[in-house]
Amino acid sequence: MTETTPTAAEKATLIRGVDWLLAYDPDTGTHKVQRGVDMAFRGDRFVDPASLAPSDIGETIDGAGKMILPGFIDIHAHPGFETMLKGLTEEVGSVKLQMSSLYEYLFLFDTTHAGMVAATQVALSELMQSGVTTICDISTPHEGWIDTLGASGMRAIAAPMFREARWYTDNGHEVLYDWDEKAGEARMTAALAEVDAAMAHPSGRLTGMICPAQIDTCSQAMFEASRDAARVRGLKIQTHAAQSVVEFQEIMRRHGETPIGWLNKMDMLGEDMIVGHGIFLDHNDWLGWPNRDDIGLLADSGTTVAHCPTVFVRRGIALQDVGSYVRAGVNVGLGTDTYPHNFIEEMRNGIYAARVSAHDVRASNVEIMVHAATIGGATALGRDDIGRIAPGAKADFFTVDLTDPSMRPVFDPLRSLIYSAGDRPVRDVYVDGIRVVRDGTALAFDMDDAMTRLEAAQKASVAEVHRYDWGGRSAEELMPPAFQS
Ligand SMILES: [Zn+2]
Structure with a gap:
């Protein structure tokens, strides 16, 4: 308690x-x-x-x-899931999909509501222990979720994800999309109910955010419906965009626009919009793209980038670079996205990632990171009463x-x-x-008990990995433990 x-x-x-x-x-x-x-x-x-x-x-x-x-503000985290992956996915990414782990590894792991509650309790506790007082929890809605956020004692923004398509690969080198607009509509309705439940929570510490999950899994109609739902409620919107080379090329193929350009075309950019992760802007040298429009679109519109360095640097990918975003006038907030839920390590990784990608020690520093972790996050959330x-x-x-x-x-x-x-x-x-x-x-949760439940959830999930892998491989085959093969 x-x-x-x-x-x-x-x-x-x-x-x-x-x-x-x-x-x-x-x-x-x-x-x-x-x-x-x-x-x-x-x-x-x-x-x-x-x-x-x-x-x-x-x-x-x-x-x-x-x-x-x-208190630090974590504007992009998935506490209901990521903790379960500890020890599993740190050293893998799809080499034939430009190192992203999204398409081949993310959906190998299924879990139960009980597993998600345990993961959330562990993640929120770890985040608080690293100075985080506000979290934007981007999760698939699950039983007990809002209660867990309420019980944590944190200031929390519930951002239930919804989408119309799921991505998959059946060979490890091509990403395919399975669209179901009707199911997407139902997911959005359920998500809005969760948002409304969060906002009605008696603690007064919970609010909501509208979260069409990814730019490549939601249609223009779903983005427009999201914008309307956010405006009616006076809430912010967050989506994943510019997070992989595959996604950049897919949006270019579909619409003839960069992901940021497509958000702009749909009239989604603005002070109400948070883009997680905003890495593959047109200037990112992995793309070899000739134009330089995206960073200006973000800055001029007041859009926030949710910068989550750790999950990307693990795979050799970096936002290029956070200092240049800030100097261009982009509002930057910080997120953890994955585990460990140690916000101070996240800040350290963000500084080093910027310096490596810019080849310049001046590319980022403590002032840039602490500002992003506090004022930047508060600005993203439209609040002038936190982060200071x-x-x-x-x-x-x-x-x-x-x-x-x-x-x-x-x-x-x-x-x-x-x-x-x-x-x-x-x-x-x-x-x-x-x-x-x-x-x-x-203080909120019994960590020993939560860890026991999390371990059981991980064990059950790992045993089923072969069912979700396109090649039918086991967890041990896909992610061989160090010095054990
Ligand atoms: Zn994310």
Whole structure:
């Protein structure tokens, strides 16, 4: 269970003398380090500590030896599934489909509702333990999903996926599409019901997002219906686009447009749109494409790119490069997409991927990544009250123990956190002023129990892999474990 503070509504919590505070600076629209300052929150909001009379203050916490950061925002994750793949798909991709794992590996693994609930509990706990306070959960709707999000204590956006086509391959070198518009319509109706259920959740921490799953599996009519459904509800839309060479070529074949160009033609780009993953823009050198229009279309329209570096760098693929997107004026938020659900490692991978792809150490840095992980994500979600430590904003934040060996010696603790420590020194995480991680452990779920259920789900799924592979191969044949063959 998450903690509650009976007097939270009346009394403020004061954190006195915070060693390093990453506070919001409204003049620059980003963060600024403050040293040795007080920080306070009352109920679910930050308050100006200078405005508090002694009688306003309840609990006082010593800020010495602490760095406090705004809670991170993960705008693209699939927690209901990805954790199940741990140890399986890290070293595979389809060589004949330009290294993507989407078409040959993603759908090898079937699972049950119970498996999805276990996977979600594990993933959300791990994300919170790495400083994430808001998650956009892009999942196939399943029984118990909204309840799990609600019970986690996180701020969550339920983004149930729907689509009209499924992709498949029957030879490992050609991707085919199996269309069923009627089934797609039914999936969209069911997804909208989940979105409405999330928005009605009594915690007040859940909202929804409209998620036509992929640019190549939804028709123009489905995208237009998605836009209408989002407008009626005042919600954002997210789809997967520009995520593989195969998809770029398929959209070009169908429509004579790049994936970004096709979204633009359908009038889908804009401040309401999040593109996960936005890698294969026309400038990406894997494509050898002559035009340079896509990045400008994203920037001019205010579209967000959900940047998820880890899942791609695993297969040698990188967005080229995040610094150039930011300099072009594209709003970039960060996502984990896959496992591990360690947001700080994701940020590190994002920096390194940018530098490798640009051949330039200046291509990305801590400031770009932390901004994307906070303000960039909040902008994507249309919120000016999260991703920042400022009076009036939601009290979503976390503490880092500067005395942890992983953080020492302390010269620039933000760099130490991202390049060296990862999630190890993360101690306490708060959402709406309520502690959801205590001393490094997420409080919502029994992790031992969730892991046991997840292991059972993985075992059952692995045994069935041959049924879903075009060549009838087993998990061990497709993904031979290291040093075991
Ligand atoms: Zn994704």
